[in-house]
Amino acid sequence: MAYWNQKVECASREELDKIASQNLANTVRRVYENVPFYRNKMDEMGIKPEDIKSVKDLHRLPFTLKQDLRDNYPYGLFACPLDDVVRIHASSGTTCKQPVVGYTQEDIDLWAEVVARAIVAAGGTKQDFIHVSYGYGLFTGGLGLHYGAEKVGASVIPVATGNTKRQIQIMVDFGSSILCCTPSYALYLAESLREAGIDPSTLKLKSGIFGAEPWSENMRLEIEKSLGINAYDIYGLSEIIGPGVSFECECKNGMHVNEDHFIPEVVDPETGEVLPDGEMGELVFTCVTKRALPLIRYRTRDIASLTRETCKCGRTLVRMSRPCGRTDDMLIIRGVNVFPSQIESVLLEMGQTAPHYLIIVDRVDNLDRMQVLIEMSDSLFSDEIRKIEEVEANIRKNIESTLGISAEVKLVEPKTIERSEGKAKRVIDKRKI
Numbered sequence: 395m396a397y398w399n400q401k402v403e404c405a406s407r408e409e410l411d412k413i414a415s416q417n418l419a420n421t422v423r424r425v426y427e428n429v430p431f432y433r434n435k436m437d438e439m440g441i442k443p444e445d446i447k448s449v450k451d452l453h454r455l456p457f458t459l460k461q462d463l464r465d466n467y468p469y470g471l472f473a474c475p476l477d478d479v480v481r482i483h484a485s486s487g488t489t490c491k492q493p494v495v496g497y498t499q500e501d502i503d504l505w506a507e508v509v510a511r512a513i514v515a516a517g518g519t520k521q522d523f524i525h526v527s528y529g530y531g532l533f534t535g536g537l538g539l540h541y542g543a544e545k546v547g548a549s550v551i552p553v554a555t556g557n558t559k560r561q562i563q564i565m566v567d568f569g570s571s572i573l574c575c576t577p578s579y580a581l582y583l584a585e586s587l588r589e590a591g592i593d594p595s596t597l598k599l600k601s602g603i604f605g606a607e608p609w610s611e612n613m614r615l616e617i618e619k620s621l622g623i624n625a626y627d628i629y630g631l632s633e634i635i636g637p638g639v640s641f642e643c644e645c646k647n648g649m650h651v652n653e654d655h656f657i658p659e660v661v662d663p664e665t666g667e668v669l670p671d672g673e674m675g676e677l678v679f680t681c682v683t684k685r686a687l688p689l690i691r692y693r694t695r696d697i698a699s700l701t702r703e704t705c706k707c708g709r710t711l712v713r714m715s716r717p718c719g720r721t722d723d724m725l726i727i728r729g730v731n732v733f734p735s736q737i738e739s740v741l742l743e744m745g746q747t748a749p750h751y752l753i754i755v756d757r758v759d760n761l762d763r764m765q766v767l768i769e770m771s772d773s774l775f776s777d778e779i780r781k782i783e784e785v786e787a788n789i790r791k792n793i794e795s796t797l798g799i800s801a802e803v804k805l806v807e808p809k810t811i812e813r814s815e816g817k818a819k820r821v822i823d824k825r826k827i
């Protein structure tokens with residue numbers, strides 16, 4: 395068993411709560427003194443910093459919403475002088491006025507620390523060549539993994555996104571042993587390797603650290619099989635730090651939250667009420683060690699659950715489930731809540747098509763219509779039309795029985811669905827509601 399920081403990762407629950415409580419009390423005092431937004435909110439609610447003594451008091455604090463970051467754009471929620479800020483990032487997305495996040499040197503160091511924990515949990519050591527194909531720039535993926543890998547002492551290959559042919563050449567020539575990218579790009583790389591006639595078993599690649607978008611267990615199996623590696627999940631969001639809020643260990647059974655830095659809660663998205671462990675709800679994080687942007691009870695809109703049951707890896711850090719959707723990307727089709735990942739699971743479970751799909755939602759004659767375009771595998775494409783229609787009918791049946799609603803299913807020719815080097819676009823919602 396390898397850990398980056400065994401003392402914290404395997405601390406007793408009492409110790410973890412003690413660390414988190416001390417850090418929480420200090421942070422609440424800092425934001426009260428330095429961020430007018432929090433001082434006003436706490437004054438309105440009649441809460442003084444000294445009222446918050448331990449993690450048990452967390453629920454008394456106000457939430458922070460993405461809208462609050464927009465309203466205080468760009469630096470209004472920063473809790474330190476701007477002179478102390480050494481880096482700026484922003485959350486991914488194409489709309490302008492995306493939340494802007496800042497880091498002091500101490501924040502950069504703590505970010506490298508939490509990513510180092512994730513890399514070591516995925517089998518990373520000083521000997522590794524870590525191939526980072528997340529985007530570098532305002533997006534936190536590239537630089538986040540980069541600094542974590544350097545902290546471990548591994549050799550980082552900062553390939554960034556794009557130019558898949560070159561990515562493959564680098565993998566072969568430089569001996570990349572750990573791949574870091576979105577899970578959809580990992581599948582695309584696997585496909586490109588196959589096309590280039592390269593057998594993945596001839597590469598040095600042994601594991602991958604994938605995140606930044608939802609993916610399913612079936613997608614993990616597909617990646618592991620097609621690249622011949624172990625695939626680990628990593629979660630995070632810019633507002634909290636970037637990648638490294640939580641990470642998977644070799645048990646691949648939920649992601650350990652770095653709770654000495656980010657205290658997680660799960661709340662009812664409607665009422666904001668804190669839910670018990672095991673229940674699915676909206677993930678909320680409180681940053682208790684950050685200097686520049688210590689957000690309090692930040693509503694992530696990601697849906698997940700928490701468990702404090704012990705993990706076989708020896709880590710005691712609370713685990714979160716895979717985010718199974720967002721409160722805001724959840725599709726409601728004919729009154730039924732649908733997560734794109736559910737459709738993906740159906741497709742991958744059936745295994746008769748390529749793992750590339752696009753969901754198009756539309757409204758025709760006041761009725762919602764969901765169309766699922768799926769790429770045929772090369773072998774299915776060369777089959778007779780009767781066989782293709784049979785597969786379409788089976789997918790339609792399975793989607794209906796899993797989701798409880800019908801969908802039009804259309805198999806399309808290989809390589810006709812646009813590939814992504816970053817986050818895959820899985821849904822086009824044409825409805826104007």
Ligand code: DLL
Pocket residue numbers: 484485486487528533534535538604605606607608609627628629630631632633636637638694696716717720
């Ligand atoms: O995606 C940070 C990141 C980079 C995480 C690289 C992991 C790897 P944002 O652009 O702010 O930050 O997007 C954050 O992406 O609220 C989730 O909805 C989603 N997300 C991130 N990781 C996962 C994951 C980065 N492992 C938003 N599984 C989050 C599912 C994820 N969704």
